[in-house]
Amino acid sequence: QVQPVESGGGLVQAGDSLRLSCAAAERTFSAFAGGWFRQAPGKEREFVAAISWSGGSTYYGDPVKGRFTISRDNAKNTVYLQMNSLKPEDTAVYYCAAGQVVPKPKSWESYDYWGQGTQVTVSS
Numbered sequence: 001q002v003q004p005v006e007s008g009g010g011l012v013q014a015g016d017s018l019r020l021s022c023a024a025a026e027r028t029f030s031a032f033a034g035g036w037f038r039q040a041p042g043k044e045r046e047f048v049a050a051i052s053w054s055g056g057s058t059y060y061g062d063p064v065k066g067r068f069t070i071s072r073d074n075a076k077n078t079v080y081l082q083m084n085s086l087k088p089e090d091t092a093v094y095y096c097a098a099g100q101v102v103p104k105p106k107s108w109e110s111y112d113y114w115g116q117g118t119q120v121t122v123s124s
Helices: 027-031
Strands: 005-007 010-013 018-023 033-039 046-051 058-060 068-073 078-083 092-099 118-123
Touching: 005 092, 018 033, 018 092, 018 118, 033 068, 033 078, 046 068, 046 078, 058 068
Parallel strands: 010 118
Antiparallel strands: 005 018, 018 078, 033 046, 033 092, 046 058, 068 078, 092 118
């Protein structure tokens, strides 16, 4: 069992960058696949990005391809989401998720553990 904790959210302007972090105290976190999802008010949870436990495989949602980059540092038990060229439509609560067996990385149902979320607001 792991408890992901997100950080790094905030209020930025369109075109700015932010880096979100997802850390867990448990060393086993390095053996889990990691994912980022987001949810805007009145909208369904949306897949953003995912990464395998080794970092060798990454996946992205269409709205963020070419702008966001997911990475991880297993020595620090942390998964990152670098967000560049932010747009107002990126405004949402961003959630980190972790799973040991993730058959469908883009599906939130594949993940077992979730953080509390961090707010990202992009002003125009």
